[in-house]
Amino acid sequence: MEKRVVLVYPYFRYKDPVSKLFPPLGIAYLASQLKEYSIDVYVIDCTFETIDTAVEKIVSLKPAIIGMSIMVSLSRSSFDIAAQLQASLPDTILVAGGALPSVYPDHYFRHFDLVFQGESDLIFSRFCRDYLNSSDKIDFLNRIDIHDYPGICINTSKGIISSPAVHHDSNILDTLPRPDRSFFPHDLYQLHWHNSHQTPQASIMVTRGCPLTCDFCSKPVWGSVYRKLDLDNVFLEIDDIIDYGYERLWIADDSFTLDLYYLREFCQQKLSRGINIEWTCLSRTRGIDKETVDLMKEAGCEKVYLGLESGSDETLRLMGKKSTVQDGIDAVKVLTQAGISAAGFFIVGYPGETVGSIEKTFSLALSLPLEELSINVPLPLPGSALYSKVCHLNSDEDWEIASAASFVYKSEHNQDWLKKRIKETLASFKER
Numbered sequence: 059m060e061k062r063v064v065l066v067y068p069y070f071r072y073k074d075p076v077s078k079l080f081p082p083l084g085i086a087y088l089a090s091q092l093k094e095y096s097i098d099v100y101v102i103d104c105t106f107e108t109i110d111t112a113v114e115k116i117v118s119l120k121p122a123i124i125g126m127s128i129m130v131s132l133s134r135s136s137f138d139i140a141a142q143l144q145a146s147l148p149d150t151i152l153v154a155g156g157a158l159p160s161v162y163p164d165h166y167f168r169h170f171d172l173v174f175q176g177e178s179d180l181i182f183s184r185f186c187r188d189y190l191n192s193s194d195k196i197d198f199l200n201r202i203d204i205h206d207y208p209g210i211c212i213n214t215s216k217g218i219i220s221s222p223a224v225h226h227d228s229n230i231l232d233t234l235p236r237p238d239r240s241f242f243p244h245d246l247y248q249l250h251w252h253n254s255h256q257t258p259q260a261s262i263m264v265t266r267g268c269p270l271t272c273d274f275c276s277k278p279v280w281g282s283v284y285r286k287l288d289l290d291n292v293f294l295e296i297d298d299i300i301d302y303g304y305e306r307l308w309i310a311d312d313s314f315t316l317d318l319y320y321l322r323e324f325c326q327q328k329l330s331r332g333i334n335i336e337w338t339c340l341s342r343t344r345g346i347d348k349e350t351v352d353l354m355k356e357a358g359c360e361k362v363y364l365g366l367e368s369g370s371d372e373t374l375r376l377m378g379k380k381s382t383v384q385d386g387i388d389a390v391k392v393l394t395q396a397g398i399s400a401a402g403f404f405i406v407g408y409p410g411e412t413v414g415s416i417e418k419t420f421s422l423a424l425s426l427p428l429e430e431l432s433i434n435v436p437l438p439l440p441g442s443a444l445y446s447k448v449c450h451l452n453s454d455e456d457w458e459i460a461s462a463a464s465f466v467y468k469s470e471h472n473q474d475w476l477k478k479r480i481k482e483t484l485a486s487f488k489e490r
């Protein structure tokens with residue numbers, strides 16, 4: 059084995075072509091941390107690969123450690139690759155991390171040696187340094203003191219042991235190196251955006267965590283404590299993204315508009331520094347006002363994705379949303395009046411809602427001046443309150459998501475009818 063770490067992002071575009079493709083940011087965070095320890099690091103971003111070529115590349119590198127970044131829809135690919143790697147590289151340590159392993163670590167032990175939960179970039183790199191300085195895999199794993207590595211979860215002869223994941227304070231986050239995006243095929247990503255007639259975009263995270271408690275939302279990595287990054291560092295990262303040729307930022311924060319003071323500061327500094335790049339973000343519907351939205355527009359905000367969710371206040375209550383239908387209508391209005399496009403996410407077929415409330419959602423979706431519309435049935439994400447109510451998936455179950463209109467659990471709603479109505483609504487939306 060070579061003293062090197064290979065990071066793998068097991069998303070294969072050919073399996074599930076989505077319109078939005080971003081270089082995987084979690085991998086960029088891990089890579090920069092590993093480089094801080096002068097560790098020899100390689101990245102296999104599978105986005106434009108096939109499983110066979112990806113496995114071939116990883117095996118030829120003979121890494122001592124492989125770290126795979128996994129979210130709910132990447133589970134099957136991660137298991138497929140890991141099974142092949144286990145067979146070809148029995149002495150390599152296989153580590154799973156990211157959103158799904160963070161909430162469901164025991165699912166991974168069949169193919170991985172250990173799991174890191176939560177914000178583990180800092181701790182994983184320390185783990186890699188320590189392991190690369192040791193000589194024997196079995197001996198090292200047997201001697202691990204889990205308190206040395208917060209967030210680690212490991213299957214030992216005495217059973218599964220873990221130490222709780224950490225959420226770093228802002229002052230620690232501000233000392234971390236900027237994510238290293240140098241490993242990704244930016245030309246292919248940008249070609250993808252051009253081919254789909256969209257502005258080339260890269261993702262960035264400015265704030266972390268969300269204190270809201272929506273029933274369907276899982277906060278597997280960042281948790282509930284809202285933290286903000288130092289804006290000097292944020293703008294250096296934005297400079298990197300511009301240097302790689304991207305023309306729009308996709309701000310991936312759970313809710314970038316939560317702290318209006320910080321949001322305005324971001325806009326003002328972006329303007330005063332003359333940083334010329336468009337951006338989009340996600341937002342809740344309540345709380346954004348005209349003054350802030352006008353400033354967002356001036357600072358290059360092109361589109362805001364709103365969690366509108368339902369056309370019925372009763373259903374919004376079932377979803378644990380601390381907002382009303384009117385908040386959503388007002389938010390779309392204030393954005394569009396400022397010249398910012400509004401995109402709407404809706405969920406239909408929520409447990410406990412009625413056909414009447416579902417129809418209200420379809421009507422609302424068609425009545426608003428939205429630029430983009432997404433309507434899904436509930437997806438019970440592991441770690442969400444909804445998940446514990448409706449789902450008891452066992453660990454052999456596959457987590458790959460087949461379709462936005464198919465239930466992955468037994469629902470009281472008629473799936474065929476919902477599918478038909480979603481299709482009709484999306485068709486009417488397109489025709490408009």
Ligand code: B12
Pocket residue numbers: 069074076078079080081082083084085087088124125126127128129130131132153154155156157158161174176177178179182261263275276277278279280310311312434437439440441459
């Ligand atoms: C950008 C994004 C996308 C992008 C694609 C991902 C990409 N290439 O960038 C798009 C828009 C396509 C997308 C789609 C979907 N997404 Co998405 N997405 C996100 C989002 C907003 C940001 C991801 C990100 O870059 N985060 C920043 C990086 C730094 O965080 P990170 O990857 O988690 O990495 C950190 C740790 O996890 C850890 N880590 C990560 N990998 C590894 C690996 C190892 C070895 C170790 C040790 C540590 C480690 O270190 C990092 C730093 O601490 C997150 C929410 C969020 N705020 O994170 C949702 C999120 C990941 N998505 C989610 C979901 C459900 C989806 C969809 C299934 C939605 C749907 N219904 O269609 C689809 C699936 C698409 C597909 N085909 O796979 C869920 C996943 C839930 C889960 N439990 O797995 C999340 C958490 C949002 C949510 N709360 O619902 N998504």
